[in-house]
Amino acid sequence: MRRTFHLSGMARIILVVVIALASALGFFALTRDKHPGPRQKSEAPQRQSPSDLESMLVKSLLEVRQNRLDLAMNDIEALLKIYPNFKLAHLIRGDLLMARAYPLSSIGSAAGASQHQISDLREEARARLLRHLEQMPVNQVPKYLVQFQPEQHYAVVVDTGKSRLYLYQNDNGTPRYIADYYVSSGKAGSEKIKEGDQKTPLGVYFVTSHLPKTQISDFYGTSAFPISYPNEWDRQQGKNGHGIWLHGVPSDTYSRPPRASSGCVVLANPDLDKLGKDLQIGLTPVVISDHIEWADAKELAAQRDELGKLVENWRHDWESIDSDKYLRHYSKNFKAPGQNYSSWDTQKRQVNMGKTWVKIKLSGVSIFSYPGNENLMVITFDQDYSSNNLKNQMKKRQYWKLENNEWKIIYEGTA
Known part of the structure; x- marks a missing residue:
């Protein structure tokens, strides 16, 4: 005997969410076994993502959109067998069960949950749906x-x-x-x-x-x-x-x-x-x-080359024992633990007066640009310092900032 579902409140809300997201992104195409991740090279590690849970959840929601409510219920129940404490799936299952008897006024009617809880679960559903409906940039x-x-x-x-x-x-x-x-x-x-x-x-x-x-x-x-x-x-x-x-x-x-x-x-x-x-x-x-x-790879390579040359020039100028050349790499707003630019300038000039030679080796250099601030870079490296009167090794971190079209060190210290 075929069960009767009343496609109203809950289904309409899910439908609205799915249609709104899909329309904004220009497509509905989605299957359980296909996800819009970037292409992998044959030698690259293969891992499935997004998770099977999300694939099952999205499949059931799209079945609601298609009015295939029996299939949606089957998928939700299969999901809950694997993840029995998934609250969003429980909410959808409860509404699907209630829809057999009479129309629902809103998502979560069967759960007796607060509006705040329902709102939270709607947002979770939206975030998970968005990942499946939106393609990640290819080759970026x-x-x-x-x-x-x-x-x-x-x-x-x-x-x-x-x-x-x-x-x-x-x-x-x-x-x-x-x-x-x-x-x-x-x-x-x-x-x-x-x-x-x-x-x-x-x-x-x-x-x-x-x-x-x-x-x-x-x-x-x-x-x-x-x-x-x-x-x-x-x-x-x-x-x-x-x-x-x-x-x-x-x-x-x-x-x-x-x-x-x-x-x-x-x-x-x-x-x-x-x-x-x-x-x-x-x-x-x-x-x-x-x-x-x-x-893309070309943009990152250009930035990598630019910053790499800056760090190498800084290293070379430090080895030169020419304080003016060395200090030109530092911002007037520079800070180090317990120091500002003025005290740093004074200290480095005094130190260089006692040097006859300096050798510096850098290795393990990493460069990351700062989110929300394209003019700020975080550069970390292992430093091997030796001179006529001192030898030491340390892991150092610098922050380089673009000031008046010139990259300057605005912070330096132990990493």
């Missing part, structure tokens, strides 16, 4: 990934505006797309300024440590990866706060709404477990933007 990567250091195997780029985290591999210096995941971010949005503002920071950060499940509460999921907020640039801008992590979700849920954290970037536990295998403590960059900008 996030513009921030100018140069990996050889030991950096992966980079993470977060788009808070689209609730998405992207993983790229260092393929002999070229960023290669590997996977992407749905994420939650700050309740109050992005661009964190101060402690407790419930915003996610925007900038270039690095994974600093790993906290296994045994060291954190259930609220943070299966593990957590703290990142280096506030970074050197944040502190110069007067930003503060702490405890920004990549972490999972409580065991009683599969995911959280797009805007649900106190500033952290939150992934489903299965996604975090996959991602965590590729994160390197002290090495993996985490670039957080509210809107990813993309660049």
